[in-house]
Amino acid sequence: MTLILPVIMAGGAGTRLWPLSRDSMPKQFIALLEDDLSTFQATLLRVKGAPFLPPIVITNHEFRFIVAEQMQAVGVQGQIVLEPERRDSAAAIAVGALLASRVAPDAVAVALAADHVVENAAAFRADAMVAAEFAATGLIVTLGIVPTAPSVAYGYIEAGEALGDAGTKRLKRFVEKPDAATAQGYLDQGFLWNSGNFVFAAPTMIEELTRFAPDVIAAAREALDGATTDLDFIRLDGRAFGRAPRISIDYAVMEKTQHAGVIAAGFDWSDIGAWDSIHEVMDKDGAGNVLRGPVVALDTTNSLLRSDDMLLTTIGLTDMVVVATRDAVLVASKSAAPHVKRLVETLKQQGRPEATEHLRIYRPWGWYQRIDIGSRFQVKRINVKPGAKLSLQKHFHRSEHWVVVRGTAEVTLDGSVSHIHENESIYLPIGCTHRLYNPGKIELELIEVQVGSYTGEDDIIRIEDIYARA
Template sequence: MTGGSSRILPVIMCGGSGTRLWPASRDSMPKQFIDLIGQHSTFQTAVQRVTAPDVFLRPTIVSGNDVRFIVAEQLAEIGTQADIILEPTQRDSAAAIAVAACHAARHDPETIVLVIAADHIIDDSAAFAAACRAALEPARQGHIMTLGVVPQYPATSYGYIKPGQPIGGSDARSVDRFVEKPKAATAQEYISQGFLWNSGNFLFRADVMIEELERFQPTILAAAREALEKAATDLDFIRLDETAFKLAPKISIDYAVMERTERAAVLPVSFSWSDIGSWGALWDVSSRDDAGNALRGNVEVLEARNSLVHSDSILTTVVGLDDVVVVAKPDAVLVTSRSRSEQVKDLVVTMRGKQRPEASEHLRMYRPWGWYQRIDQGSRFQVKRIMVKPGGRLSLQKHHHRAEHWVVVRGTAEVVVNQDVVMLHENESVYIPIGAVHRLTNPGRIPLELIEVQVGSYTGEDDIIRVEDVYGR
């Protein structure tokens, strides 16, 4: 790559747990990996948005370690390859962008980097690509560009940008100032004065961002550089050094650089954009029926208006209510007014304080080999449904406190129990005694599904002693 390259390196940021969208979004499967609208997750649509080969280079993903296999699997589902950089701990956007800038500068210090979030919705990919091309030249000249969305209404959940003077002959403007989320009356004033929504999409030369980080946040830059220099390659992942990365202070790129640099500039854009920060925001961008209802899944409504009702499990019904949000999952139901849906985040904090597992974990837990879902649980037993992808293999492991009984209901299983290897087909079973070293593999071409019955004094996930694991866990 040369400094004169006309193509852009896209960096997709996958941090965050999306607690305002609980119970659909939880730590074990955050909102950016859920198909909230359409057939793909917002992460997948974000990646697809930056794959035009005449505009973009191979993307880089910055992700948390816990969701690395979800990232890899969802990339494979849409047929896209990427560099995947793993953060060992969350340090907010400044550290992540510092790593991305240093990573890009390894190839060419003047690489143009585009930073976007994995959980945003943009309805016009062509307009987005055109905006990136329009911001390219100001970025080459040394400006740190952001895309400022022309407001569609006086939003109180977004930050705003006041544009300054035009830059050269382009549509780009200098940034007069950034402002925090306003109250409704103030938001209306901002719109009348020509303010723009701060979309959080950035375009910059790698060396320019590095220079500004060196100026304003040298500790973050030093931590990012060392974490990248000491990074290890793990399967298809670049795993940042944990000790070095932890030295980076937790701070957003807005506070760390954008609100302090004289190089900030903004390109006004008019495509539809949302960060779907709440159920109310999702209703705003969803398709709705004649009564204004956004309905999805196993739902029925009667004389309800302007409401969002989602259920992918039990039949969920709403009668005679307006402006509400009802979301049903197998293990949790949320009911709130649409106007107060952002308070769901506070509810999750309360539930975590009470150590409710539903606050962070789904019944269905995803693993690199597939998933498992708890069906029932008692004082000395647990029943799970397990799916193993073709070619998937669980770790070679043992348990100190439980025995297991596996019954195959679909596909073929290869089971190792101590020194024995058995092949199981539908309606065949195997018993795993306490302490036995065992492993489950799907050697077939279709998903393997089985029912697991655990019996013992303790059935927690931390009673797994891994002897060997192909996924490096």
Template sequence: MCGGAGTRLWPASREVHPKQFLSLFGARSTFQDTLIRVSNPALFERPIVITNNAYRFMVLEQLAEIGCEADVLLEPMRRDSGPAIAAGAVFAQTRDKEAVVLALAADHVVRDNAAFLAACREGLPAAEAGHIVTFGVQPERPATEYGYISPGEIISGQVHSVAKFVEKPDPATAASYVEAGYLWNSGNFMFRAAALLDEYRKVDRGSVEAIADSVAKAGSDLSFVKLDADAFASAKSISIDYAVMEKTPRCAVVQVACGWSDVGSWHAVWELSDKDGEGNAARGTAVFEDSRNCNVATDRALVALEGVDDLVVVATQDAVLVSGQKDANGLKRLVATLKNVAPQVTEDHIKVHRPWGSYQSVDNGERHQVKRIIVKPGGRLSLQKHHHRSEHWIVVRGTAQVTVNELVKTVHENESIYIPIGAVHRLENPGKIQLELIEVQTGSYFGEDDIIRIEDDYSRS
């Protein structure tokens, strides 16, 4: 599952580029790490990725980067984890009526893959027998940001029944849960597709029928499976915990100690990061003087901290966050305020990702805009025109093939071409390296809705 917005790591994570696609702990995203974790063909079949329309090309790009193939299901709208998991289960049954499904969130970290896979093997017989198995993580501390599971009687091996689920506790209650042997609720599950859907039907038959209908009526869009919007919209928006897990008598839990985190805050990122002798962690360029237990993430600017403790500083190209280390709820309140005051900084970055590459605004004025555009090898923009602006493209790296009305021209490094207002044009990269160019727009209006697409490789025209 990788369709969530993930604003708890703002400003690095935004509505259109959420945390599961960020490289927070190395070269790969947590989405990519999750796929690699379940790539052993002796245990796992071809993965099913459930996401939404906005993230579909990021999913394809990140799949390609790790050499992974998957069936990608597109949700027409967000309906929380209940309908998402049900859709995955219904789709899995189109492959195999007896399919056993492992449902994973794409934004979690697992530091011990071997222990995680051992837990999968341990829980598999219970799932095959009809239990809905959840993974209960051995607590590393009395955390207040997670729900807990109280294990019951042994079903088989290390698999227990679930005595009860409890919500996120206060510190004292969390400490009592750890002392009593409760486990963190990881929100990851294993089950026979038929068993999960049967239990879901008992509490909400209408939603399950709507989801099954959305899969049956799904269309294809490029390489995606596009769930039917009208049917999917009829499903109730609800988490799988509330829809099924807290109601079913078939719930079971397998205990695992695998270095798990849902990376739900900048404090969690700090806990998982390498630190200096004073407990400071940095991603990007940072200098610490007389500072302890701080966490810095910066895209470009150097960040220097002096005489401070327990701070989070996150600097992107259009926003800077300064926050206390441990108040995740404070950031949630801040983002809610920003959505009213400055919604753009919660929705998108200055650098905007597109299926063909990316663009980034460099300068804006009343009658001009300057962008840096990168086109991947083999990528091409839509055949388009504008009513309110002309464009001047200067190639600084690679080779561009440019169409302007009837003209098709190859433009090399240190060369440029002019696109008049109203001209039908297209940009593509025929080369083997990235194409980088500077675009200077002049005119009266520069909104994205002044792009009139005539043809498009990505079904946007």
């Protein structure tokens, strides 16, 4: 049996699922469906156990602690590689292939996106094992998807002659996302959707990148050779990685190589690239609606309605998407849902923080959420995991007042340590050196009131930090 090394790409932004998915917490780390797992966690579990080896996860450095925490939550260990910036899939797969050739030279690799939904994990594993046998002979095998409709959201693959009797065929050509009429023609001719998931031997991918995208593989090799170890993470050299052209693996290699095969996958798949895709894969009520959260819908059909907090009510809607978070609401027709990315770009141009940041911001020690903000104050809710510790720090422009509402806080204030219990508080004057630690067995929650001339996050001088951020 051929060993398979998963290379999971988990660095995307997922802006078409705004306002739920944003740069600060993109869709692959959010529990979008009914199983309370993120798609990243579902991907990890899909490739857990023989013949799959512990995965290589390639992600943006901003997500490193989220990745580590979600891997720990599902009991998966692996290597986490940090990209200093996004350079598209060719650079990520180049790094994955190079690292795979060093850590598992006898295995083949499977490159997977962390934000896809696969309904039948057993069928996926069976297809991956078939693809691995052909990849071991020098082919780059794409997992093609049998289309269920003439979609204009996906690229298509034309398969050629059969390669043996295991269902794998020569890959004849890739075609870009078509218009509706062309998509129907592709469907009639038996084309497959391009899932963007590939199985390959590392030397084959390295050789093809060297032939067709030498700048990509050279930058990836230099970035990996110059990588440093940061806690449990492999941090790629930023200057070298930044020289990699921003190009997808489809354009860089797959549209040019003569060593490509395709297998028609036996599992149901979606890249959940937009809200209309979410509506397609989720369970619906008798009126064709997907309802999540505090939602009341009257005379509403074939719509997706989701609220994280506030009551959401609708009357007389058809084929609509309404998504409400604590600080933003999206209202769109399902047909316009794939264009949400354009809306997010407009919000960024207007300088709206909601375009990229959630009210709840995750940190390695837990999270904080803004409750209110004014010209000289800010109020936050802070949650610290058991055993977690914030950095030893100080501020030049604000004082802080902490009120514990749950758990016990161990507070270091200018070298003096005290324990603050529920319904107790402590004052931290401007310029003091302080640290917060949760010594208990339950989560610590407190309300922080900041007062001063400036309350921005960049007024934090870290003196010592167990997460190597000082």
